[in-house]
Amino acid sequence: MGMSIQQIIFMVLSVIALVSALGVVLSKNPVTSVLCLIVTFFTIAGHYIMMNAQFLAVVHIIVYAGAIMVLFLYVMMLMNMNADLEPQKRNWLKYAGAISGGALLVVLVAALRDASMPALSPQSTDIGLIKNLGQTLFKQYVVPFEVSSILFLSAMVGAVVIGKKD
Amino acid sequence: MTLLSIDWFFIIEKVLLISVVLVLSLVVAMYSTWGERKVAAWIQDRLGPNRAGPMGLLQPLADGGKLFFKEEIIPTNANKFLFILGPSIAMMVACMTSAVIPWGDTLVIAGHPVSLQVADVNIGVLFIFGVVSMGVYGIMIGGWASNNKYSLMASVRAASQIISYELPMGLALIALLMLTGTLSLKEIVEQQRHGLWNVVYQPLGFFIFLICAFAECNRTPFDLPEAENELNGGYHLEYSSMKLGFFLFAEYINMFISSALIATMYFGGYAFPYMDSLGLNPNMVTILGFLALFLKTLFFIFFFMWVRWTIPRFRYDQLMRLGWKVLIPLALANMLITGAVILARQH
Numbered sequence: 001m002g003m004s005i006q007q008i009i010f011m012v013l014s015v016i017a018l019v020s021a022l023g024v025v026l027s028k029n030p031v032t033s034v035l036c037l038i039v040t041f042f043t044i045a046g047h048y049i050m051m052n053a054q055f056l057a058v059v060h061i062i063v064y065a066g067a068i069m070v071l072f073l074y075v076m077m078l079m080n081m082n083a084d085l086e087p088q089k090r091n092w093l094k095y096a097g098a099i100s101g102g103a104l105l106v107v108l109v110a111a112l113r114d115a116s117m118p119a120l121s122p123q124s125t126d127i128g129l130i131k132n133l134g135q136t137l138f139k140q141y142v143v144p145f146e147v148s149s150i151l152f153l154s155a156m157v158g159a160v161v162i163g164k165k166d
Numbered sequence: 167m168t169l170l171s172i173d174w175f176f177i178i179e180k181v182l183l184i185s186v187v188l189v190l191s192l193v194v195a196m197y198s199t200w201g202e203r204k205v206a207a208w209i210q211d212r213l214g215p216n217r218a219g220p221m222g223l224l225q226p227l228a229d230g231g232k233l234f235f236k237e238e239i240i241p242t243n244a245n246k247f248l249f250i251l252g253p254s255i256a257m258m259v260a261c262m263t264s265a266v267i268p269w270g271d272t273l274v275i276a277g278h279p280v281s282l283q284v285a286d287v288n289i290g291v292l293f294i295f296g297v298v299s300m301g302v303y304g305i306m307i308g309g310w311a312s313n314n315k316y317s318l319m320a321s322v323r324a325a326s327q328i329i330s331y332e333l334p335m336g337l338a339l340i341a342l343l344m345l346t347g348t349l350s351l352k353e354i355v356e357q358q359r360h361g362l363w364n365v366v367y368q369p370l371g372f373f374i375f376l377i378c379a380f381a382e383c384n385r386t387p388f389d390l391p392e393a394e395n396e397l398n399g400g401y402h403l404e405y406s407s408m409k410l411g412f413f414l415f416a417e418y419i420n421m422f423i424s425s426a427l428i429a430t431m432y433f434g435g436y437a438f439p440y441m442d443s444l445g446l447n448p449n450m451v452t453i454l455g456f457l458a459l460f461l462k463t464l465f466f467i468f469f470f471m472w473v474r475w476t477i478p479r480f481r482y483d484q485l486m487r488l489g490w491k492v493l494i495p496l497a498l499a500n501m502l503i504t505g506a507v508i509l510a511r512q513h
Contacts (some may be wrong), residue, residue, distance in 0.1 A: 031248070032308065038303075058292040066299025067329060070306070074325045077310045078316060130289060130349060 010050060017043035034069060041065040055130040101104050175278075183284055187264045196226040197416035198467055202418075207325040233411035241404050245311040252308020253405065253412035259300045261420035266290040267426050268352045270456035273449055274376045282436075282456065283352055290351040291339060293429065295332075298382055302328040304416065305384075305391060309401035320400030323482065324391035327381060328491040331388075335378035337497035338371040341504040345410060355435035359442070365432040370500045372432045374493055380422040381489070384417060386474040390482055426459065426468030432460050 004015035020043065041064045048057035137145050200215065200222065207214025213397035215222030240249055287293060289293060302325055309321030345367055346354050358364055365372045381388040392400035402413045436455035444451065480488070 031245075035248075054287060055291045055292070057205075058289050059295045061296040062292065062299055066296060067332075070299075070302055070325050070329060073306055073310075074322065077306070079320060082493075 006050065010047075013043045013046045013050070017047075029080075031073065034072050034076055037072075038065050038069050041069070052129065055133055170465050178276060179280055180284060183280075183282070184265070186271065187284060188352040190260060191264055191419050191422055192415075194422045194463075194467075195415055196230070198418045198421060199229065199414075200426075200472075201467065202471050205468065206475045209472070209475040214275070230411070231431050233408050236407040239404075239406045241313060242382055243313045244404065245313070248307050248311035250403075250409070252262050252304050252306075252311055252384045252401075253409040253416070254304075255307060255416050256301070256304025256416040257412045257419075259297055259304060260416040260423070262297045262300075263423045263427070266293050266351055267423070267430055268355050268435060269459060271448075271452045282452065286350060286352045289349050291343065291354075291431075295336060295339070298335075299328075299332060299381065301420065303421060305401045308405070308413065312401075312404035316397045317403050320391040320397050320403075324384065324401060327384075327388065327390060327485060327489075330486060331378045331381035331493070334374050334489065334493035334497040336381065337494065337501055338374040338378065339431075341371045341497070341501045342375075344501070344504050345371075346467075351430055351435070357436055359437035363432065363434045368432065368500075368504070370496065370502075372428075374497050374500065375432070376427050376428060377488075377493065379428060380470070381472070381485075383420045383424055385421065385470055387477045387480050388485060389479060390485060397473060420464065420468050421467055425470065426464045428466050429459055429462035433487075435459055452464065 017040055020036045020039035024033045024040065027033045027036060041060065045057040045060045045065075048054070048060060177431070178243070204214040204222070206212075215225040218224040218228045240246055265284040266287060268281075268283040272279045272281045274280070290466055305324040306321040309317040309324070312318075342354075342364060343349060345364065348354060349355075353363070380386075384391050390400075391397075392402065398401070402410050436452075436459040438455065438458040441451055441455060441458075441473060444454075446454070
């Protein structure tokens, strides 16, 4: 028994996360893709819990899996998914996609290779608990927090304006 | 007793508790179907089910048996996997919320304190909110996978309805959280045990939460996803046998859990007046507390039924107008007033 229970859970979560993330990309049916994405979000929330960030985990589920994905699914269901009607992707488009994706991977690997990540220390931290997070957000980072809320408000107003223009 | 550095006593205790809570929710949900018919009959001046067993008490068993033995039909053009996944998700999500509800204080069994709450997480309220937001997937997936336009319309209705009513529900909860200063349901109950019930401080918040709970459970007057006279039964139109049973059953479990939640957050949970001055031994008080919570919950289940047989269904545009133009502004105002009062009292 070389592994602790944390490591076992981590492994299981990671495998499910990777498989479902691949499912998002590889699945032909858009609804299956969305469902795979929901599973991925859940496993990521599981990782947050492993890092003792319960608040982050539950907000992740409420916002992404509970709200955004419902809207995704909503739109997918209303579109008449028919394989014949889908625009055929040209070959050069696939190559371009593969090359730019690969380039992004290289940049990410290069950037993360030497980065030191104190947040990923194996010791459990309490920063993800709601009290600490609230103190940090509303004391240390209160100005960026409020600015981002104004950004959201302007995005909402923008969406309404675009929606009304008909 | 540790293996793999797990406390096995803890695991066994929790597994037992989870099983008991699960069985309790199922039995209550089962007898809610009986209760619903009896309440409907009483309101409409009829007798209700009275053939199977004394007072029709065996009716839920007969219904369950019937559903189990009915023919299983999966439509030819349905997506089979998702068709089965829909009711499964509905049922699973319905059973998940009960984990964070404190069903009672601690029992002391053989010198070992056993908390009557499966998980006292410090995000209890948010956990419930997260699970509730998952609830719509069962209906959406089931409705879409049926490959039937009525089912699809029902799923679309369900999705927009649940998203719309989650907002005022969340805002009403924020006001409650500002008041209590904690997200743990256990602490919310303990505060009410030593003070007044939260409904005294948050009458408007309670009212908004109650309305949203009706909408989230798809209960009349908000049962538009299954409006039988427009949509032929809505999202479960193509379902038969126990899959239909799961959808219907999930609604009753949701109703039970919502009632327990309302009782916990606004009506003192397992706390009852004078519970600390009775002079009984703590285990006795805990059991009485559980019974108090159970009675409160039953009252709200009755209330759900009462409303169902009294108020007709809303029209869809009325539903949306109520959600966005009435409840959200009211909830925002409630939040602002609560915040202002808390601030004023601090100075």
